[in-house]
Amino acid sequence: MTSIIKVDAIQKANGTTPTASGLGIDVSGNLLNAGMYSAMSQVNISSSTSYASAWTINYTPVSSNSVLYFFISTPALSEASNRMDMKLNWRSGADTEYLTPMDSSSIQGWNQYTMFIPYQVGNSATTQGTLTCTARSNGEGIVYVNYSYAGTRIIVHEVAA
Amino acid sequence: MSTLYVDDIVEKTSNHGVQIPGHIVQVTRTYLASQSGYISTASTSFAASGIIATLTPAKAGNIILVDLCISMADAAAADTLNIRMYQSIGGASYTGMAGSADYQCGIQSAIRWTPQVFQGKYTTTNTSSVAFQPYFKSSAGGTVRLVHDSSAYGLTLTEIAQ
Numbered sequence: 019m020t021s022i023i024k025v026d027a028i029q030k031a032n033g034t035t036p037t038a039s040g041l042g043i044d045v046s047g048n049l050l051n052a053g054m055y056s057a058m059s060q061v062n063i064s065s066s067t068s069y070a071s072a073w074t075i076n077y078t079p080v081s082s083n084s085v086l087y088f089f090i091s092t093p094a095l096s097e098a099s100n101r102m103d104m105k106l107n108w109r110s111g112a113d114t115e116y117l118t119p120m121d122s123s124s125i126q127g128w129n130q131y132t133m134f135i136p137y138q139v140g141n142s143a144t145t146q147g148t149l150t151c152t153a154r155s156n157g158e159g160i161v162y163v164n165y166s167y168a169g170t171r172i173i174v175h176e177v178a179a
Numbered sequence: 180m181s182t183l184y185v186d187d188i189v190e191k192t193s194n195h196g197v198q199i200p201g202h203i204v205q206v207t208r209t210y211l212a213s214q215s216g217y218i219s220t221a222s223t224s225f226a227a228s229g230i231i232a233t234l235t236p237a238k239a240g241n242i243i244l245v246d247l248c249i250s251m252a253d254a255a256a257a258d259t260l261n262i263r264m265y266q267s268i269g270g271a272s273y274t275g276m277a278g279s280a281d282y283q284c285g286i287q288s289a290i291r292w293t294p295q296v297f298q299g300k301y302t303t304t305n306t307s308s309v310a311f312q313p314y315f316k317s318s319a320g321g322t323v324r325l326v327h328d329s330s331a332y333g334l335t336l337t338e339i340a341q
Contacts, residue, residue, distance in 0.1 A: 023183065024181075025181045025182065025183040027180070027181075028182070029182055030184065030185070031185065033184070047206060048203075048205060049203040085208075087208050089335075115213070116212075116250055118251060119250040119330070119331075121251065121292035122292075124289070133250065133294060135248070135294075136210060136331055136333025138333065
């Protein structure tokens with residue numbers, strides 16, 4: 019027989035508002051938390067082959083056993099037929115390098131370009147972590163991240179591992 | 180207003196779980212940070228990409244949101260890259276999502292290296308596993324690349340209770 023309990027709210031026995039993980043329903047695949055962040059500052063990426071800081075965001079996971087699904091859109095503008103490489107890093111761990119997520123070398127002149135990157139990383143702590151993005155044009159001309167009023171948007175879904 | 184105080188909720192019967200309309204039931208993602216070589220074709224018929232995400236719905240009638248993100252595709256021969264989302268229910272053959280046409284996303288007749296993003300929705304009719312996979316083709320037979328060398332892709336499925 020199916021059992022159904024109808025209530026308007028669920029709280030912890032001590033009266034505090036629970037999270038999904040606090041209620042013990044964080045089975046693998048459950049969404050535990052979600053957030054959206056913006057990084058609006060324009061950053062000029064020179065032609066250097068070295069990576070320079072582009073933007074950072076801070077996120078505090080609600081579980082110590084989860085996977086973070088990031089949906090990242092970053093606008094950039096190239097002065098000419100330029101390219102740009104990016105790296106993403108969570109909690110000062112290993113870099114994930116994305117080669118030429120921006121490549122406008124087949125187009126002449128200035129080009130506004132939006133990169134879409136599906137970053138993903140495992141998480142094992144509930145302390146605040148930092149997602150860091152660095153970029154380079156690797157010998158090509160200058161590239162502007164978040165040029166003018168355009169901005170980076172980062173959506174994070176924390177999913178139970 | 181009634182409030183239930185509890186420390187843990189455990190489903191009585193397997194696969195029932197907590198079904199609150201509008202709430203996310205489960206999320207899964209197929210992800211690769213850096214493709215080795217190309218996922219390419221010169222076929223003028225839709226070809227499987229091999230990028231597959233699978234989810235077993237908790238309940239018939241729930242919806243599944245489909246999000247595809249590829250950091251760089253490539254119409255290498257200045258041909259047109261057509262991308263269409265296919266699905267397989269319960270292990271059956273793949274067919275195009277209902278209402279999909281030949282050009283859900285892609286690159287039109289030019290050498291361009293651009294991201295590709297697709298968002299779709301599917302309403303489940305049973306609790307058989309559902310697999311989603313982007314198919315792609317070339318309009319005129321020139322080489323097109325769904326995923327460029329060293330590029331990333333993610334195919335995310337999100338089940339939402341109804």
